[in-house]
Every structure is written in structure tokens, then in C-alpha cells.
Amino acid sequence: MAARPSSWSILTDPLIRQNPVTLQILGLCSALAVTTSVATALTMSAALTAVLVLSAALISMIRNHIPGSIRLIVQIVIVASLVIVIDQLLQAYLFDISQRLSVFVSLITTNCLVLGRTESFSRHNPPGRAMLDALGNGLGYSLALLVIGSIRELFGTGAWLGWQVLPTVDQGGWFTPLSLMLLAPSGFFLLGGLVWALRSVLPEQAEDPELLPPDRPEDIA
Amino acid sequence: MADLNPLTAWRRLLALPNESRTKTLVMAFLVSVICALAVSGATVILRPIQAANRAAEQQARLEALVAGIPGMSELLASAGGTLTTVVIDLKRGRAAGEVTPATLAAALQDSGNWTALSPAQDLAGLGQRPDFAQIYLLRGEGDALSLVLLPVSGAGYNGPIDAIVALRADMNTIAGLAITGQSETPGLGGRVEEPAWLAQFPGTPVADAGGTVRFAVARGPAGSEYEVDGITGATRTSNAMTQIMRFWLGPDGYGPFLTAVRRGEF
Numbered sequence: 111m112a113a114r115p116s117s118w119s120i121l122t123d124p125l126i127r128q129n130p131v132t133l134q135i136l137g138l139c140s141a142l143a144v145t146t147s148v149a150t151a152l153t154m155s156a157a158l159t160a161v162l163v164l165s166a167a168l169i170s171m172i173r174n175h176i177p178g179s180i181r182l183i184v185q186i187v188i189v190a191s192l193v194i195v196i197d198q199l200l201q202a203y204l205f206d207i208s209q210r211l212s213v214f215v216s217l218i219t220t221n222c223l224v225l226g227r228t229e230s231f232s233r234h235n236p237p238g239r240a241m242l243d244a245l246g247n248g249l250g251y252s253l254a255l256l257v258i259g260s261i262r263e264l265f266g267t268g269a270w271l272g273w274q275v276l277p278t279v280d281q282g283g284w285f286t287p288l289s290l291m292l293l294a295p296s297g298f299f300l301l302g303g304l305v306w307a308l309r310s311v312l313p314e315q316a317e318d319p320e321l322l323p324p325d326r327p328e329d330i331a
Numbered sequence: 332m333a334d335l336n337p338l339t340a341w342r343r344l345l346a347l348p349n350e351s352r353t354k355t356l357v358m359a360f361l362v363s364v365i366c367a368l369a370v371s372g373a374t375v376i377l378r379p380i381q382a383a384n385r386a387a388e389q390q391a392r393l394e395a396l397v398a399g400i401p402g403m404s405e406l407l408a409s410a411g412g413t414l415t416t417v418v419i420d421l422k423r424g425r426a427a428g429e430v431t432p433a434t435l436a437a438a439l440q441d442s443g444n445w446t447a448l449s450p451a452q453d454l455a456g457l458g459q460r461p462d463f464a465q466i467y468l469l470r471g472e473g474d475a476l477s478l479v480l481l482p483v484s485g486a487g488y489n490g491p492i493d494a495i496v497a498l499r500a501d502m503n504t505i506a507g508l509a510i511t512g513q514s515e516t517p518g519l520g521g522r523v524e525e526p527a528w529l530a531q532f533p534g535t536p537v538a539d540a541g542g543t544v545r546f547a548v549a550r551g552p553a554g555s556e557y558e559v560d561g562i563t564g565a566t567r568t569s570n571a572m573t574q575i576m577r578f579w580l581g582p583d584g585y586g587p588f589l590t591a592v593r594r595g596e597f
Contacts, residue, residue, distance in 0.1 A: 175358060176349065177351075180358070184362050187366050191367075201381050201384070205384040
């Protein structure tokens, strides 16, 4: 490794420059499913960030003693246990929201973002840096979810975080809610749009040409 | 020579190369034990709170059901706003003395408290029926029974359908229906939850003068006073609702209890 990145850049890089959702395209399943409203998106983000930080801390603490042959199993067991504990806490203290998040909290276990960070970063770094990196990635995920969730809730119901921003026709206003925004396809559209917009503003995020499929014959020749 | 001091044994274990078989096995074992403790600890400690949450949700659904029945919210307010909960013995049709709402779950773990249903009896596709059921009574002025809420369930198209039927004091007129759980196809069978469809139930009689349950979800628009409109594109779900109502309000369901109420035993 060349110069060790500073703590600040470990924390802030994943927010936009290395955003796990828009750049690395990780953790999409949940990102698309829970963004129908800002409240569920925020709860899911908080749950994922908590799991990410705790699993990074635990795995980083025992990193020198994880046998290589079973390292993925050890990581998944730790992540899965944390997810169950958090799911139980949600069911106990945030019952309504846990009903709306349904299976997606349990699916944090299989969120490639979590395993990706523990496998690539926590296993090689001390707990403090691993937790910072996890927190940064959790916040980056939260940011992407917040943006998509805000757009979907605003145009799907005319509200933001439960506050009626655009008066809907039902309530005597002028805004007709776009119910497409509350369905899964709009999640894909918005995420695609978001990735496109980010890569237009920050051209270094675009993939290298050799990673693109050779759909033009002159590229192969 | 075996060293029995646990601290040195622990140090020796940590000093082993990561790839050694002993260390792999011990690490796998330790990680699973610690994780198992964390998971079971969280589940056991938080279970009472979660159970209370679920009970509160069911109570809220019940109150929403009662509040949605015309005239019942005033009655609820005058009756103190609470429902009484009673466990009844379905076979005998009277209150089960030895089983209370608190011990019902334990009683239903015992297979002796279930009755197997023959295919002819098993309209709702249940296979077996518990002998005890928890029902809710609402009393108006003079302690007269004004409403009973009966939980019902049965096999739908994609999975079980759970509902609560409210019957008026004559034990024959539906006062309302609330679906408490279903997994029918969204947009088709899932429309059983829609208020517009459920709004047809209040006022529908269940049985004719002879006591035969005639209630049905029609195919298409309702054809008689005992019918409600069917749901287009959801014939199986509509039929399931018919069968659930016929089973639970019939002789193998709450029939004996309803007869007892009509005799004035409650």
C-alpha cells in the first residue's frame, strides 16, 4: 500500500466519490425495495449502518485469528447474528416500521455491501479505521437511499417524511400522485438516472472502456 | 505434558498458525457459540415487548373494526371503550372455564385440544380445528350483548386468510368484517382488504329461518340478500371467503356458541 489514506478520507470518500450504491452498484435489492418512503429508507439505512459498523469492529478485532479457509463463513455468521439482533430490536421498539420493512432487514445479511466491506477492508485494518470505513459506507448508502426515497415519496404521495408538501387532488389540491413512483420499476429508473447524473458531473466515475461490452464492431477490430 | 492452565492454553491457541486444523475448529466453535448466545439472548429478552406490540396491534385492529361499524363507536364509548375477551369451548358452545386468554396459547400446543375435520366438514380447508377460540363481546346498556367479534380463518388462494366477523345481537346479521391477515394476489384476491368490498358485509344476514347458513360471496353481483358481490378475477379467493364464513358460522364452527347466545346464556 502506498500512502495510507487519512481517517477523514476513509470516512468521506464513500459518500460521493466511492459511493457504494451509485459507483460500486452494491446493495441494490434493498435500496430499490425500501425507498418508497423516506421513513423506511432512513430506518433501513440506520439498520444497515449499525450492522456494518458493528460487524467491521468485530471482524477487525479478530482479524489476525480468522483462519483463511473459513473466513467467509465466520464473517457471514457474525453479520447474520448482528442482523437478527437488530431485527429483534426493531420489532420490539419500532414495530410499525419493522412491519413495513418486512424481510428486508433480515436480507441485510446477504447485502453484498456488508460482506464487501468486511472482506476487503475490515480484515486488513485495525478496528478504529475499519469502523470509520464502515460508517462512511453506511452513510454513503444512506445518502443514496435518502435521495431516491425523497424523490419517490415526494412524487408518489406528494409528501416528504409524512409532511404534505404538494397538496394532492384528493385533498383539494392540484397534484396528482404518480403511483408509478411507488412501484419497483421507478426505483430502477431513478437509480439509473442518479448514476448517470453523478457520472456526468464526475467523469472519473465512468467505467473504463475495456469494461464496456464490445457492442461496436470497430472496437473489436 | 498437558498444561491445564486455561490462560496459557488460550495464549497457545492464539499463537497457533491460522491455517492449523485445531485453530480452525476452535475459532469456528467459539464464533458460533458467541453468536448463538447473542441471538438467543436478544430473542428471549425482547420477546415480552414484541408480544405486547402484537397484542396492541390486534387490539387496534379490533377497535378499528368496531369503530367502523355504524353506531358502534358511540356504543363503545358508552360501554367504556373496551371489549371483554372470552375463551369459548367451540364444541359445547359455552365459556371454557379452565382456559383463559392467557393460557390459550399453551392449551393449543396440546394436540388433544384440536379436532380433526373430515373432508366433508372441512369447508375452510383447515384440516383441524382448535377446540377453544378467543372471542370478543361488546355489551351495551343493561349488560345486554350488542355485538360479538369472532375470529375466523381458512385457506385462501395463496395462503391462509384470517378475519374477524362481527355479528349483531341477533347472532345472524353481520355487523362488519375485518381482514387481519391474507397473502392473496395483490390487485385481485388481495382486494378482500378493500374497504369498498368489506362495506357490503354490514347488514347481510347469515342464515335463513331454518338455521342453514346461506351466506355466500356471489360470482359477479350479489343475487340474494345472503350474498355479497364477488371479486372480479378472484374466484378462488371469493369462494374461500364463502367457505370460511360457512364453516365458522356453521355447526362445526361457532354454531353451538351462537345457539347458546340466542338462548340467552351469555
